Amino acid sequence: MQIYLGGNHELKLKQIFKGKNAIFYNPNKEIKQTEQYKLYKDFSDQGGEVIIIDTSGKKHSKISLNVEPKKKYESTLNKIDYVLTSQQQADNQDQNEMRQSLCDELNISLQFLTKLIDQKLKILPVEWLKACIQANNFIEDFQKYIHLNKIQQISKGEESKSQEATKSNKKRDLKDLDKKQVKGKQGKDDQEEEKKGSNSNDKDQGGEGKQKPLNNEIADQLDRLLKYYTTQGDRGRMFGYKRALTSLKLFNEPIYNIDQIDKVPNIGDGIRKKIKEFIDDGIIKRFEFIDTDEKHNTLKLIESVWGIGPKNAQKLYDKKIRTIEDLRKNQHLLTDMQKIGLKYHEDFIEKIPRKEVEQLLERVKQTAFKIFQDGEKHLQIQACGSFRRGRDFCGDIDVLITRTDGKSIEGINEKVVVQLEKEGFLKERLGALRKSATGSEGYQGICQLDKDHKFRRIDLKVYPADQYGYAILYFTGSGNFNVNMRTEALKLGYSLSDHGMHKLKDSKKKNIPCLKEEDIFTLLNMPFKAPNERDV
Structure with missing residues (x-):
């Protein structure tokens, strides 16, 4: 087994990976060269083959092991089973940014990396190695480890919330005691405060209090800060602001004052202080500069190009890129996928009207129905994402396909894509056609309804019927809603994804078939939420 280690980490691998092969990338610059040599030699002495891939351009005179200079690492990557990255793996967007970053660092194409991932390559976060070290053993089933770890975090979170609630109750008791001891004018002020509180309670119970809930305004502020830190x-x-924002959007009670924020999980002291400042003053003074900050706004502009994430945007900024025109003049700095994103930039940043999404979907349906016998009867084709959640405008179009006649879905994706390309509907592919180990197929690309319409981003996803319920739930979203569903599944001992659900304790990972998404809510003992109720 060969392992690719990305990021700067000093790791005690001697016993854990005895006899296994490893490929080291970007040796830790904080460790002295002699210490690096000892680390690699210890590993090599245990029977491991060591290759150091260093993009810094520095020579390693004291390291006598095999050192590869910066070049295209396609031949090396072909030998690897695992890629280890220091970046988090959360939703699809994070994974896409991570993959693009890896391509940039190693000077390989996204299409090549995607092909490897489809065939055998697994990308794991650095926590996998940390877990191996902690367990003093090689962890084969890391997904199971993640789920068990999350369950422990949830349990700790609930215990922490309970302790915070106790502290909060004590504070309220002391506050009530102080109120009883205050007389005169202060007493009148307290009565006014109690009156306001009464109005809040009226609102909680559906009354007609005059105060407007602050949930959406607070969420807008957190989202603003999240984008800034991104x-x-x-x-x-x-990560902190994303968790806080997700928790706030899933919080069902109206918020009128800072004390109610204590009921929302994942709100740390720092974020709470900023929320309090916004509630009290209407602004967060420390971040008034955001809207006028030149660097922040320039980075946002660069990131608006499809395929360019925060890390790449910073690199381009450091190379004096300030405008879209600068990018067009310096396309040698971009990957193949980023060049395509730049080519269609003006079209991609414009939202797709709902009516046009309906027309795009109908075009895919017509073609698919013509290719397969009784296609209209046996193929189920639906647009997901924000369209299914009822939005009037969408960023792209996600089309989900399955068969309802019990036959295999194998080959559907390729046949539909090739035909739509012949018809001129699909313009360019963004990577190779995908086939997953679980049986699903996929396509990412660009389409155009006709010459009078703009170029649009489109994804086609084909899933087996017994996974369709999971797939349509996942790709309908929203991302925050999916996080909530997976959390509820973990609490009940299940692993939930776009292709299935199984018990965490089941070593065989036997999937529970779900033809309809309603079945998933039933299995998790959750009330069904219609798609338009999931836009959190």
């Missing part, structure tokens, strides 16, 4: 590449704060 452009800055601050992954720690990005």
Whole structure:
């Protein structure tokens, strides 16, 4: 087994990976060269083959092991089963950015990397190695480890919330005691406060209090700060604000004051202080500069090009890129996929009207129905994403396909894509056609309804019928809603994804078939939410 280690990490691998092969990438610059040599030699002495891939351009005179200079690493990557990255793997967008970043660092095409992933390559976060070290053993089933770890975090989170609630109740008791001891004018002020509180309670119970809930305004502020830290590449704060924003959007009670924020999970002290400042003053003074900050706005502009994430945007900014025109003049700095994103940039940033999505979907249906006998009867084709959630405008179109006659879906994707390309509907592919180990097929590309319409991003996804319920739930979204569903599944001991659900304790990972998404809500003992109720 060969393992690709991405990121800067000093790891004690001597016993854990005894006899296994490893490929090291970007040796830790904080470790002295002699210490690096000892680390690699210890590994090599245990029977492991060591290849150091270093993009820094520095020579390693004291390291006598095999060192590859910066070049295209396609031949090396062909030998690898695992890629280990320091980046988080959350939703699809994060994974796409991670893959693009890997392509940029190693000077390979996204199409080549996607092909490897479809065949055998697995991308794992650095937590996998940390888990191996902690367990002092090689962890084969890392997904199971992740799920069990999340369950522990959920349990700890609930315990923490319980402790915070106790503290909060004590504070309220002391506050009530102080109120009883205050007389005169302060007493009148307290009565006014109690009156306001009464109005809030009226609102909670469907009354006609005058105060407007602050949920949406607070969410807008958190989203603003999340986008800021995203452009800055601050992954720690990005993660914190993303969790806080997700929790707030899933919080069902109206919020009128800062005390109610204590009921929302995943709101740390720092974020709570900013929310309090916004509630009290209407602004967060520290971040007033965001809208006028030149670097922040430039990074946002660069990131608006499809295929360019925060890390790549910062690299381009460092190379004096400031406008879209600068990108067009310096396309040697871009990957093949980023060049395509730049080519269609003006069209991609414009949202697709709902009526046009309906027309695009109908075009895919007509072609698919003509290719397969009784296609209209046996093929189920539906647009997912924000369209299915009822939005009037969409960023792209996600089309989900399955068979309802019990036959295999194998080959449907390729036949539909090739025919739509012949008809001139599909213009360019963004990577190779995908086939997953679980049986699904996929396509990412660009389409155009006709010459009078703009170029649009389109994804085609073909799933077996017994996975269709999971797929349509996942690709309908929203991302925050999916996080909530997976969390509920974990609490009940299940692993939930776009292709199935199985018990965590089941070593065989036997999938529970679901033809309809309603079945998933039933299995998780959750009330069914219509697609238009999932836009959180």
